[in-house]
Amino acid sequence: MSDALLQVKGVGKTFALGGTLWGRRQLRALDQVDLEIARAQSLGIVGESGSGKSTLCRIVLRLLRPSAGQVLFEGLDLWARSAHEMRQLRRQMQAVFQDTASTFNPRHTVRSALLAPLEVHRIGTARTRAALVEEALHHVGLDARFLSRHPHTLSGGQRQRVAIARAIILRPSLVVADEPTSALDVSVQAMILNLFKTIQRDFGLTYLFVSHNLGVIRYVSDVVAVMYLGRVVEVGPVGRVFSSPRHPYTRALLEAIPRADPSKRQRDLPVLGELPSAYRMPSGCRFHPRCPLAMDICAQEDPPLYPVGDGHSAACLLHDPRFVAAAPAWISGGAKPVNV
Amino acid sequence: MSIHAAAGPRSPGERLAQIPWKRYRLLVIGGALVGIVVLAAAFADVISPSSPYEIDVTNRLQPPSRTHWLGTDEFGRDVLSRAVHAARISVKVAVVAVSVGLTGGTLIGITAGYFGGVVDLVLMRSMELLFSFPAILLAIVLMAVLGTSVLNAMVAIGIIFIPGFSRLARAATQEVLRQQYIEAAHTIGMSDRRILLGEILPNVITPLLVEAMAAFAYAVLLESSLSFLGLGAQPPEPSWGNMLNTGRGFMDQAPWLGVVPGLAMFIAVLGFNLLGDGLRDFLDPHLRDGA
Amino acid sequence: MSTAESDRRSGQRAVLEIDHLTVELAGGRRAARVVDDVSLAVFPREIVGLIGESGSGKTMTALSILRLLPRAASIAGGEIRLGGASLTSMSEAELRRIRGRRIAMIPQNPMSAMNPVLRIGAQVGEPYVLHRGVRWTDAVAQAVRLLRDVHLPLPEERAVEYPHQFSGGMQQRAMTAMAIALEPQLLIADEPTTALDVTIQAQVLRLLLEIRDRHGTATLLITHDLGVIAEMCDWVYVMYAGRILEQGSVERIFARPSHPYTQALMRATPTVDATDADLASIPGSIPSPFELPAGCRFADRCPSRFERCEREPLLLDVEASHSARCWLLEDGRE
Numbered sequence: 001m002s003d004a005l006l007q008v009k010g011v012g013k014t015f016a017l018g019g020t021l022w023g024r025r026q027l028r029a030l031d032q033v034d035l036e037i038a039r040a041q042s043l044g045i046v047g048e049s050g051s052g053k054s055t056l057c058r059i060v061l062r063l064l065r066p067s068a069g070q071v072l073f074e075g076l077d078l079w080a081r082s083a084h085e086m087r088q089l090r091r092q093m094q095a096v097f098q099d100t101a102s103t104f105n106p107r108h109t110v111r112s113a114l115l116a117p118l119e120v121h122r123i124g125t126a127r128t129r130a131a132l133v134e135e136a137l138h139h140v141g142l143d144a145r146f147l148s149r150h151p152h153t154l155s156g157g158q159r160q161r162v163a164i165a166r167a168i169i170l171r172p173s174l175v176v177a178d179e180p181t182s183a184l185d186v187s188v189q190a191m192i193l194n195l196f197k198t199i200q201r202d203f204g205l206t207y208l209f210v211s212h213n214l215g216v217i218r219y220v221s222d223v224v225a226v227m228y229l230g231r232v233v234e235v236g237p238v239g240r241v242f243s244s245p246r247h248p249y250t251r252a253l254l255e256a257i258p259r260a261d262p263s264k265r266q267r268d269l270p271v272l273g274e275l276p277s278a279y280r281m282p283s284g285c286r287f288h289p290r291c292p293l294a295m296d297i298c299a300q301e302d303p304p305l306y307p308v309g310d311g312h313s314a315a316c317l318l319h320d321p322r323f324v325a326a327a328p329a330w331i332s333g334g335a336k337p338v339n340v
Numbered sequence: 341m342s343i344h345a346a347a348g349p350r351s352p353g354e355r356l357a358q359i360p361w362k363r364y365r366l367l368v369i370g371g372a373l374v375g376i377v378v379l380a381a382a383f384a385d386v387i388s389p390s391s392p393y394e395i396d397v398t399n400r401l402q403p404p405s406r407t408h409w410l411g412t413d414e415f416g417r418d419v420l421s422r423a424v425h426a427a428r429i430s431v432k433v434a435v436v437a438v439s440v441g442l443t444g445g446t447l448i449g450i451t452a453g454y455f456g457g458v459v460d461l462v463l464m465r466s467m468e469l470l471f472s473f474p475a476i477l478l479a480i481v482l483m484a485v486l487g488t489s490v491l492n493a494m495v496a497i498g499i500i501f502i503p504g505f506s507r508l509a510r511a512a513t514q515e516v517l518r519q520q521y522i523e524a525a526h527t528i529g530m531s532d533r534r535i536l537l538g539e540i541l542p543n544v545i546t547p548l549l550v551e552a553m554a555a556f557a558y559a560v561l562l563e564s565s566l567s568f569l570g571l572g573a574q575p576p577e578p579s580w581g582n583m584l585n586t587g588r589g590f591m592d593q594a595p596w597l598g599v600v601p602g603l604a605m606f607i608a609v610l611g612f613n614l615l616g617d618g619l620r621d622f623l624d625p626h627l628r629d630g631a
Numbered sequence: 632m633s634t635a636e637s638d639r640r641s642g643q644r645a646v647l648e649i650d651h652l653t654v655e656l657a658g659g660r661r662a663a664r665v666v667d668d669v670s671l672a673v674f675p676r677e678i679v680g681l682i683g684e685s686g687s688g689k690t691m692t693a694l695s696i697l698r699l700l701p702r703a704a705s706i707a708g709g710e711i712r713l714g715g716a717s718l719t720s721m722s723e724a725e726l727r728r729i730r731g732r733r734i735a736m737i738p739q740n741p742m743s744a745m746n747p748v749l750r751i752g753a754q755v756g757e758p759y760v761l762h763r764g765v766r767w768t769d770a771v772a773q774a775v776r777l778l779r780d781v782h783l784p785l786p787e788e789r790a791v792e793y794p795h796q797f798s799g800g801m802q803q804r805a806m807t808a809m810a811i812a813l814e815p816q817l818l819i820a821d822e823p824t825t826a827l828d829v830t831i832q833a834q835v836l837r838l839l840l841e842i843r844d845r846h847g848t849a850t851l852l853i854t855h856d857l858g859v860i861a862e863m864c865d866w867v868y869v870m871y872a873g874r875i876l877e878q879g880s881v882e883r884i885f886a887r888p889s890h891p892y893t894q895a896l897m898r899a900t901p902t903v904d905a906t907d908a909d910l911a912s913i914p915g916s917i918p919s920p921f922e923l924p925a926g927c928r929f930a931d932r933c934p935s936r937f938e939r940c941e942r943e944p945l946l947l948d949v950e951a952s953h954s955a956r957c958w959l960l961e962d963g964r965e
Contacts, residue, residue, distance in 0.1 A: 048828035048830060097520050105521045105542075174728055185684035185910055187899045189428055190900075191911075214829075215903055218903050254903060256829045258858030259862065260860045260861045260885065262862075272463050275831075
């Protein structure tokens with residue numbers, strides 16, 4: 001456990017929103033999230049709207065304070081640091097966000113956007129900074145021509161490359177990527193994903209990569225955590241989780257993805273129904289109202305993550321020794337992989 | 341996605357030719373009018389045919405003639421010279437007042453918008469308190485407290501402007517805070533101060549500048565009102581307001597005494613308003629075009 | 632028309648025919664062709680896919696059908712026919728009778744397509760009032776029936792709610808209900824599921840299939856997602872920089888993608904399946920409609936380009952029900 005770069009322990013986050021002065025509604029965005037990322041590893045987070053994945057990113061980046069639990073970076077709690085230590089820590093954790101259009105100050109040029117992190121942390125002198133900026137651009141495949149351009153004159157792919165350059169210029173150890181390719185065309189996405197992989201290799205980076213696109217997660221991650229309504233419902237090596245899912249939600253996700261193979265179309269999709277409102281969380285297991293395998297007990301007990309294999313766990317009561325007998329073959333393991 | 345952005349960089353000459361001059365009509369006309377007023381104010385001594393203070397009782401209440409282009413007032417003073425010198429007062433007051441209001445309002449608004457919570461509550465409620473007083477009334481009260489002089493008029497008007505600017509700055513700040521580059525700035529580790537001054541301020545300045553133009557116009561009017569009431573520029577200092585006041589009493593015998601300052605104010609206020617509109621049109625789509 | 636297309640006809644009359652459509656965008660001295668000589672057809676009971684990335688011209692093509700182009704764009708050539716009748720030569724008044732009634736559109740972003748201050752029932756019932764002169768009370772009753780058809784739970788309660796109370800998936804289904812209200816011959820779905828979660832997307836897509844089965848509606852489905860094409864469509868047109876680069880039945884195209892662009896798109900799409908292959912990106916970028924190359928539009932990004940590519944290729948047959956605009960197909964170079 002000590003070589004985990006980042007540890008998320010029992011993190012919960014509740015927002016008090018709207019409502020009247022005396023009765024504010026509670027939104028439980030995250031609940032009892034436990035995750036770990038080893039150095040130079042890539043953890044993918046997959047989930048749909050309401051899963052809490054963006055909130056998790058912000059908590060990891062210390063942009064938001066968790067209501068419960070801790071985030072440990074290199075073994076030390078993020079919120080137990082002094083302001084000075086936190087400043088230093090910022091250099092180690094950087095981010096790439098989804099919205100390329102607003103991720104840069106429209107008044108700044110590419111050059112000033114890249115210089116900003118260096119100036120904030122007082123790295124180098126004016127001359128060495130210029131060199132670092134050019135080097136960062138070079139790493140993402142752009143040349144010095146782009147320095148005097150304004151970000152809004154660049155294409156989405158180019159902007160995202162500059163965003164990656166900005167993230168690596170401080171030589172961080174952890175990079176959090178929150179849906180970095182969701183707004184990009186397929187071919188541009190491929191280029192950006194390849195870039196992510198290359199720089200991970202070149203700089204020994206650790207990734208927390210969030211996406212709703214399972215194909216993207218498959219490509220960039222080593223380990224994947226599937227989130228649903230603020231909980232991790234399944235976690236494990238990405239190949240194993242996607243070929244042998246052990247949670248009904250993961251399986252539903254995999255089956256819902258349109259496959260680029262016309263010979264395999266129109267399977268029986270499980271009808272899932274509507275996503276419940278996050279203000280009124282279902283009792284017991286969050287997924288039970290939409291789960292094709294729900295049992296009566298599922299409305300009462302909230303399953304923890306049960307280990308189901310090497311580094312693979314799933315939060316489903318069907319893995320509990322009391323109910324294993326009721327589980328279909330694919331969930332209890334030992335069945336052939338899902339039709340992929 | 342802008343098709344135009346994809347067309348690539350254009351030469352300065354090409355870009356100049358492609359500027360739709362017709363669109364900037366307002367800016368040009370407004371700018372011209374304001375330019376006239378400002379020039380008159382700056383070069384008042386040079387332009388005025390005679391001294392605005394020189395009394396010539398033998399020539400009182402003369403209609404416009406070749407020697408006195410806009411006539412003379414009840415003391416025989418040249419109306420044109422007085423009007424031109426009055427421009428100086430008006431421009432000075434407008435500039436100082438708007439600066440006070442803009443600076444104060446922006447700082448308060450950005451702080452309230454950025455920190456939110458209690459800070460926002462306290463600041464904006466105070467602003468609302470100030471805002472709830474009718475401008476003239478507030479000005480009169482402030483002048484009563486501070487004393488009547490041009491300087492105090494500037495300060496009083498400036499204070500009146502602060503709430504309006506603060507509200508605008510706060511709204512613009514909240515809009516900017518929603519942008520991802522603020523989050524990115526936090527991630528990089530930027531200090532609050534740097535974010536406020538370097539990231540937020542430059543991006544909220546545009547609507548504030550446009551509003552400032554309108555405020556100039558209002559400042560001219562307020563100053564005139566104050567001196568009309570005897571609270572601003574004191575005689576023998578000419579100001580459009582007090583010229584209007586005296587002119588009021590002579591409307592039958594010497595209408596030019598009232599018409600001239602009124603016309604001068606009209607030109608100044610119209611100019612600033614047009615300039616403000618033109619500036620708004622100029623700044624907004626330009627930014628979106630991705631020049 | 633190539634032989635591939637005529638195979639498809641087999642005696643049927645197309646619901647939608649787009650013949651050599653050209654759409655120009657005004658901008659400075661030169662006009663830009665965002666849609667250049669595009670021809671496509673949609674037959675009854677068929678779901679036709681139009682796939683392309685940004686800048687391909689797919690949305691402009693769809694908007695031209697109902698003449699809903701932005702002000703700067705205009706149809707510069709070609710004809711669009713609905714069931715044989717020319718849409719391009721119709722007057723605005725005639726076209727208004729077609730919109731919503733014989734051709735309906737499901738937009739990409741349902742939230743911005745709906746009126747935030749009108750209740751859902753009123754909006755979904757509007758087509759009945761506008762085109763059939765039905766009374767509002769009856770129209771709302773029809774609306775409830777439609778909301779049930781699109782599988783919205785408790786439709787009577789949904790009908791009195793406002794758009795912001797619906798989730799994205801529910802909004803899209805409400806838009807779909809509005810679209811099928813008058814049982815149109817043609818449904819145009821412009822990226823209907825792009826903004827939705829995967830599980831919700833599956834439900835909306837399945838709804839479109841159901842509509843096809845129940846009403847025999849012809850559908851033009853515009854998307855950038857190859858998976859959606861494979862899952863839903865019978866026939867597909869691949870668009871790039873205003874031109875159609877490949878077209879054919881979905882089975883053929885996926886079994887044997889023949890245009891280098893189509894192949895590149897497939898190689899660039901990440902899948903959940905195990906694969907050691909690197910995702911192949913496409914170097915360069917799509918040409919601006921203001922600066923279109925003289926020859927093949929894809930040439931400067933194409934790994935297989937050769938001298939012939941300096942002249943723009945024609946649509947050549949690959950096999951039955953499949954053609955591509957690439958010189959590699961000439962004389963079996965492929």
